Ligand code: TYD
């Protein structure tokens with residue numbers, strides 16, 4: 057019987073750093089008041105974190121990079137949910153571990169159950185739940201109308217038994233909902249603590265890599281919106297996805313924060329309906345739906361989310377200020393960028409806004425972080441100021457510089473094609489950008505090239 061030693065350690069809840077005594081500030085990540093007490097049980101001679109003794113280490117061999125085969129077609133599985141496939145970089149990579157984070161009620165469990173349903177036509181799926189009972193999952197599966205044939209369920213929280221079950225059944229996909237409810241018997245600290253989460257994630261990872269089983273792990277987020285538990289968990293997994301959605305908005309956005317097998321620019325959009333999540337294949341039409349026609353202060357912009365152009369409406373309201381200092385507010389658009397553009401309008405285009413309040417709003421709760429939307433913001437502001445509507449079949453694309461110049465943007469062709477598809481017939485674009493375009497493709501659209509903001513305003 058190995059001798060056991062019980063040790064008290066202090067673990068940083070932010071980064072997982074350990075210390076034998078309490079510290080006010082974590083020496084590793086610099087966060088204050090994050091060290092919490094944790095009890096660790098160590099079996100003598102078999103410490104969980106002790107490095108392998110070099111004397112007894114096995115001899116390993118390295119392989120040549122050219123000898124390692126990667127048959128990409130074989131190593132990915134398409135889920136059949138195209139929005140999810142896109143965010144993952146073209147399907148699930150075999151052996152990859154994906155961490156899915158999100159607020160409670162965002163729809164993480166719903167998304168994963170639908171994923172199980174979609175993929176179970178190709179492979180066997182093992183769904184492990186530590187939050188709901190198998191009956192609850194069954195009821196949800198019936199409501200979501202998922203294909204139940206090849207889905208195995210287990211309500212279990214002991215990570216040792218779970219790893220054993222995975223190794224015995226060798227499914228084609230594993231879902232673990234959620235890592236915070238999992239628990240490792242070797243550690244005596246409470247479920248959900250940093251040490252537990254770290255250890256459970258490491259074990260799942262090791263099983264996933266050994267048997268090449270793609271694994272999805274649900275992670276709760278803390279009050280700051282980051283995945284609760286140690287940051288190391290985000291480092292060890294291959295992909296970190298966030299499922300976001302404002303309670304006020306009907307749709308949810310799936311975003312990759314890290315992806316070892318694809319870009320992190322792509323987003324997937326879903327609509328939460330009574331019968332589960334539905335993919336939104338045409339976000340532009342959703343965002344432009346019900347757009348007021350003939351009202352001043354609106355201008356349509358086009359932003360790229362990864363490889364996908366999305367049209368969105370920018371609204372501006374310019375009113376007389378009732379206080380000494382004018383108010384500026386921006387929702388969905390960078391506040392500093394708003395101030396910068398207003399300064400450019402004053403200095404370079406001669407629109408005096410010093411005694412006026414300016415409000416900017418991006419419809420649909422989207423965040424536009426791209427400078428390609430600058431020109432639309434400027435036009436919306438001037439339109440509101442002059443009370444002159446921007447024609448509703450017109451779109452503006454371009455970055456605005458401090459000299460009042462309109463600069464080229466990337467992917468102009470894709471943006472214009474999306475605008476054309478959505479029925480826009482006139483586009484104000486950077487003059488320099490016109491050179492890169494094949495004008496034959498845009499015979500249904502009038503392209504108005506401008507070099508300065510002043511010229512663009514003149515076209516209103
Ligand atoms: P859920 O997947 O349980 O969220 P999470 O696992 O991220 O906490 O989703 C819960 C929410 O989704 C709940 O508030 C109700 C809503 N919902 C629907 O609107 N329709 C549905 O078909 C389902 C299953 C859930």
Ligand code: MG
Nearest residue numbers: 164165187233
């Ligand atoms: Mg859930």
